[in-house]
Amino acid sequence: MKHGFLDKYSERDSLIHRLDPRTKFVAVFFFILAVTLTAPAAWPVFAVYFILIATQVFLSRVPILYIFKRSLVIIPFVVLVAVFVPFFTQGQVAVGFRIGPWDVSVTYHGLQVLGTILAKSWLSILALILLTSTTRMTDLLRGLERLRLPRVMVIILSFMYRYIFVMVDEVLRMKRARDSRNFGSGRRLWQIKTIGRMAGTLFIRSYERGERVYAAMLSRGYDGQSRTLNELSFARSDVLFCLVFGVAIISTGILTFLF
Template sequence: MVAATKSSQFQIGWLEKTLSGISSSIEQAVFTEEHSHKNGWLQRIDPRAKLGMFLCFVLAASLSRSFFALLICYLVLLLAARASLIPFDFFVRRVWIGIPFFAGIVMLPAIFFTNGPRLFDLPIGLYHFGPSIESIWSGCIFILRVGVSVSLAVLLILTTPWADLLKSLQALRVPAVFTLLLSMTYRYIFLFLHTANGMFEARKSRTVGRTSGREQRQWISGSMGSLMHRSFRMSNEVYAAMMARGFTGQIRSYSAYRMRWLDWLALGISFLLSIVLVISGGYLR
């Protein structure tokens, strides 16, 4: 009896944590949308020019092999985020909480499986493993490159409304099918989360006493099947409603695009700066 009660408490606690995670995800998305409407530097730039600027820096970060060049690029990003009224701690935490962990897992084999002089050996049977100074330095460059690229993507999303970003992709001749799928995925993932949130609230409001772990697991499995069924039905209904209203596959936005000379200047400076970062990477080691 005690074991069943503990199992029930564990399941209820897990569901409550899931609910809080869903709510925080939705609130985070709304909070992110608020940053794109601030009167910052990047928010005032035309979305097409902004997308071109970020593409230049992403290519520069991908091609650069210098730690110091990447560090300079990241400092420029921090200045741009500051000028765009993005909170410093929010921007840094959003990028660097998970990057060192996942990038480190990817780089661990390359750091320890090296040839030549090592800092120390880890003998395992007939094989010897160990990091070298060069492999550690290469791992740091890789992590910083990933951090710069993710920071660019996060800063672009934070300072650009989603509809304007999709319309900018159309200006770059990205296939309409890709932008349509991206738009639908972004919009209806939150509706899907709200549906899951409502199901949990309905379950919690109708539960009077404690339930066993078996009943909790049965409800979770049944809810997953119900959510899957609702998502398929909702996708068909949404598509039918869009076609009935004359949808042609074109993303529309309320904002009127107009490239000013300041937008062209920012795009040109970003292009030249990205070239300088790539070239200087051969000298800044």
């Protein structure tokens, strides 16, 4: 079964790919922090942040269309959460209408807040997609461990990424078997019961698979330490990138006080 791995383009060679995973993770962390702290409706500042991300995408040689499509997958969930903000934010009314006994109004300030949420979310998503697209997942997890992230959390992330695709294949096989038994022609209650049984079966199979994998790992001397073929080390390019990126973030942050 074909899956869309997060680190699909991590094997390419570029300036961004060659950076240490810790450098990229810290840069993305402070970028998202700076974006989050940006004042509402500071559109010129958001534009500068976008140019900064676009420049890194260009340097990474990752297809722009791939980054764009990936980012749009998350946006509907952000819209679903933030779409009601204009209705509950006080300010000058932009549009007002009546639904039954309720007076509903949309304010200009609420629309600005909604646009700000969407802009911040999209920029943050772009940064995360760029990080995962230019870094092998094993190297990224190793970098997180070297940054003193709790080892248990790193192990959980590692297993989750490795076996989520196995679980997806399991679900697809169960769905194919269900459909081959004329599932769509049954009554609604019977369909609900069938889906419930499938969920229970998937849980049991996942648990049993986890026990087998854990037993196999212990028999091979697993001690909880993650190991990779690539040794992590800082280079001059990492220092230079941190300096340039840090100056860019600080300079852009200063613009926040001007708008």
